[in-house]
Amino acid sequence: MKKALIVVSFGTSYPETRKKTIEAVENRMIERFPECDVFRAFTSNVVIKKIKEQEGVKIPTVNQLMLELKEKGYKEVFVQPLHVINGSEYSKALHQAKHFKNDFDVIEVGRPLMTEFEDYEEIVEWLRDLAQPLAEKEAVVLMGHGTQHSAFTAYACLDHMLSKDPVFICAVESYPGVETVVERLKEANIEKVYLHPFMLVAGDHATNDMASDEEDSWKSQLTNAGFEVEPILKGMGEYPKIQNMFLEHAKKVVEGEE
Known part of the structure; x- marks a missing residue:
């Protein structure tokens, strides 16, 4: 068959x-x-x-x-x-x-990828590994796509599960946005940020919206907020x-x- x-x-x-x-x-x-x-x-x-x-x-x-x-x-x-x-x-x-x-x-x-609670736990473990080794005053910020669908809460849930780690989940099209993380990074005395795509591929969003030198890119926004920024164009896949x-x-x- x-x-x-x-x-x-x-x-x-x-x-x-x-x-x-x-x-x-x-x-x-x-x-x-x-x-x-x-x-x-x-x-x-x-x-x-x-x-x-x-x-x-x-x-x-x-x-x-x-x-x-x-x-x-x-x-x-x-x-x-x-x-x-x-x-x-x-x-x-x-x-x-x-x-x-x-x-x-x-x-x-x-x-x-993220459906069951166990999936979230595995992703948290993976992100903690991804963040090693980080020096003091360094953090990882991840760009998720986001969605207008009710499933947008997945990003906030994952971010909450990582609240004790120097790892921050943001989304392009929904909550939490990159602007919400700037204050949290400053409160944590972070000086350098590693930007990763929280997407299957490192395509248009990662290349342009995240890592480019365009005025409204995440790299530019975080740089203008006073952080040293290093984008890493590597899709999750x-x-x-x-x-x-x-x-x-x-x-x-x-x-x-x-």
């Missing part, structure tokens, strides 16, 4: 980080689940359009890929999102997959720990452990 595993993410139009993150996770999935044919899908139509224009490559949405798999005779389809939170992009992928529930014998959708977490989430649906 033909089985398919769809690895779905928001996507990125930056080829280098795509290879280091999304493709790296996909390759781990191919190795871990030999019984499945592994496919790529993106949820961002803007990214899909840009890649088509820039690279001549057509990446499908979950909806388009489900139609293709149906035509090719697949009976069991598993979907593993590479989204960080249970926000609108994950909801889009879930809705598109479940729309085909009567067309396949099995459709199972895995969970995003590059780290083996994060890859392993996605593999464990996929294992639950592919091997029926949900």
Whole structure:
């Protein structure tokens, strides 16, 4: 019986980080689940359009890929999102997959990176490792994407769990914003900040909104607030720990452990 595993993410139009993150996770999935044919899908139509224009490559949405798999005779389809939170992009992928529930014998959708409390605990452990070794008066600030979805609270929850550590979680499009962390950094007598993307890829947000010299970038805002700032353009998908977490989430649906 033909089985398919769809690895779905928001996507990125930056080829280098795509290879280091999304493709790296996909390759781990191919190795871990030999019984499945592994496919790529993106949820961002803007990214899909840009890649088509820039690279001549057509990446499908979950909806388009489900139609293709149906035509090719697949009976069991598993979907593993590479989204960080249970926000609108994950909801889009879930809705598109479940729309085909009567067309396949099995459709199972895995969970995003931060779903269960245990996921948060693992992320906290990973971030504490990421922050080592930090000198006195140094801190790590992470840029999450944020969302208008109710799942935006995930960032504040994680930030709260790290309240005793020199690690701060902020978001581009929701709370907590970078401006909220400046006062906390000053209260902690922090002088140097390492900026990391809290996103699967180090794409447009990380390159421009976080690390660039543009006036409103996080690097510029923190520099203007008096901190020494060192951006690190490395997406979460590059780290083996994060890859392993996605593999464990996929294992639950592919091997029926949900």
